[in-house]
Amino acid sequence: MLKMQRILCPVDFSEFSDRAYEYALSFARHFGAKVFVQHVTEPVVVLPRMYVSPQLIDQVYAEQDAGAEEKIHELTAKRSLKDVEYEVVLDRGPVADSILQFAEDKDIDLIAIGTHGRRGLDRIVLGSVTERVLRTARCPVLGVHNPAQVTPETQEEPVQIRKILFCTDFSDNSPRALEYAFFLACQYKAEISLLHVLERSGGSKSLEAEKQDTLERLHSLTPDDVQRCVTVAPAVRAGQPYQEILEHATENQTDLIVLGVRGRNAINLALFGSTTYRVTQLGSCPVLVVRT
Numbered sequence: 210m211l212k213m214q215r216i217l218c219p220v221d222f223s224e225f226s227d228r229a230y231e232y233a234l235s236f237a238r239h240f241g242a243k244v245f246v247q248h249v250t251e252p253v254v255v256l257p258r259m260y261v262s263p264q265l266i267d268q269v270y271a272e273q274d275a276g277a278e279e280k281i282h283e284l285t286a287k288r289s290l291k292d293v294e295y296e297v298v299l300d301r302g303p304v305a306d307s308i309l310q311f312a313e314d315k316d317i318d319l320i321a322i323g324t325h326g327r328r329g330l331d332r333i334v335l336g337s338v339t340e341r342v343l344r345t346a347r348c349p350v351l352g353v354h355n356p357a358q359v360t361p362e363t364q365e366e367p368v369q370i371r372k373i374l375f376c377t378d379f380s381d382n383s384p385r386a387l388e389y390a391f392f393l394a395c396q397y398k399a400e401i402s403l404l405h406v407l408e409r410s411g412g413s414k415s416l417e418a419e420k421q422d423t424l425e426r427l428h429s430l431t432p433d434d435v436q437r438c439v440t441v442a443p444a445v446r447a448g449q450p451y452q453e454i455l456e457h458a459t460e461n462q463t464d465l466i467v468l469g470v471r472g473r474n475a476i477n478l479a480l481f482g483s484t485t486y487r488v489t490q491l492g493s494c495p496v497l498v499v500r501t
Contacts, residue, residue, distance in 0.1 A: 211392050213240035217317040219247045219308050219342075222280050225323030229353040230284060232495060233321040235368035236351075237293045239396050245315065246285070247298040248277045249307040274299050305341040317348050324354035324489065343489065343498055349389060353495045370397040374463040376404050376454050376488075379426065386469030386499035387430060393465070393497075395438040403427045404457055407447040420445045451487040458492060466496045 218233035220226040230246070237244045250273045281297050300307045312320055324339045343350050375390035377383040387403075394401040405423050407416070414422075427443035435441065446453040458466055468485050489496045 211388055213318050213392075214242050215245070215315060215317050216242050216319045216321060217245045217247060217308070217312055217315070218321045219249065219304075219338075220281065220284065221248070221323070222284070223323060223325070225325045225354060227284065227287075227323075228355055229321045229323040229351070231367050232351060232353055233319075234293055235366060235370075236319065236321070237295075238366075242318070243294040243296065245296050245298050245311070245317070246281055247300060247308065247311060248281060249300045249302065249304045250274065250277065251302075251304060270301065305338045305345075308338070308342055309345055312346055312348060319349050319351060320346055321351040321353065324352045340486075343485075347500065349497055349499045351495055351497045352489045354489070355493065355495070370399050370464045372461060372463050373397075373399050373401045373465045373467060374404060374454070374458050374461070375401060375467045376406070376450075377427075377430070377469070378450075379405065380469075382469035382471055382501050384469075385501055386467055386497075389497065389499050390467040391432075391435045391439075393467070395435065398439065399464070400440045400442065402457070402461060402463070403430060403441065403443045404454065405445055406450040406453040407445060408450065416447060420447070451484045451491070454484070454488050455492055458494060463494050465494060466492060467499065468496060469499050469501065471501055 213236060216233050216237055218226075218230050220230060233244050233246075236242060250270065277299055278297070285295070285297075298311065300311065308320070308322075311317070320342060322339055322342055339352060343352060370393065373390055373394050375387055377387065390401060393399070405427060407419055407423065423445045424443050427445070431441045444457065446457060454466065457463070466488060468488060470485050485496075485498060489498070
């Protein structure tokens with residue numbers, strides 16, 4: 210059974226992590242979840258004792274922690290947290306390791322993370338921390354790469370999820386991700402599209418016949434209770450999967466894409482660098498990556 214009780218939002222105070230924080234709050238409000246706002250201070254380069262003392266390193270860490278606490282206070286002050294349970298977490302260590310370890314220790318249900326960090330990486334490459342979290346975390350990871358939006362203070366909910374796109378290849382990776390897609394669609398009362406992309410290989414069936422067969426398979430994926438809850442729109446396209454997914458998302462003004470991937474022991478850079486990586490890297494809306 211799916212649950213959404215504990216959400217982790219790592220922040221580096223970039224505009225992208227600010228936006229991920231807004232999504233974390235939105236999910237928390239809809240599901241009654243607790244949010245952990247985590248900032249990780251990377252280790253200071255340790256020099257020989259003749260150059261720097263342990264006391265000086267401790268002082269540097271203390272100043273970094275104080276600065277981080279102040280910035281987190283500014284971040285939480287932007288949006289009312291009166292209806293959300295939250296906890297601020299300050300860690301020291303390698304950033305990706307600290308995020309992943311905290312998620313394991315606290316049995317986190319979702320990680321919401323900005324995909325472009327403070328180092329100014331552009332759209333060509335995901336941040337190394339984000340990529341590792343996406344590839345390795347056991348729980349679903351929401352990658353958010355659009356910056357925080359300037360909205361009127363009176364607008365309580367800066368995150369609107371009206372249209373969800375679920376992409377399936379009918380593999381064993383899909384069912385759990387589909388559960389999350391339906392789960393979110395029903396909670397947000399969002400329309401959901403079920404998309405399969407045909408990669409033509411010169412088979413005996415005509416394209417139209419193959420599309421029709423695929424549409425029937427997509428229709429069969431929706432339980433009756435979900436059909437009563439939200440509008441479900443199956444769709445079939447032909448071409449390069451990541452390109453068709455992105456085009457479909459743009460054409461339909463999608464607010465969230467949901468993708469299923471294999472368990473972390475089976476994921477390597479080459480696999481993750483294909484459809485999932487490119488959709489997360491190049492899309493215009495957040496992507497929820499769900500592991501089997």
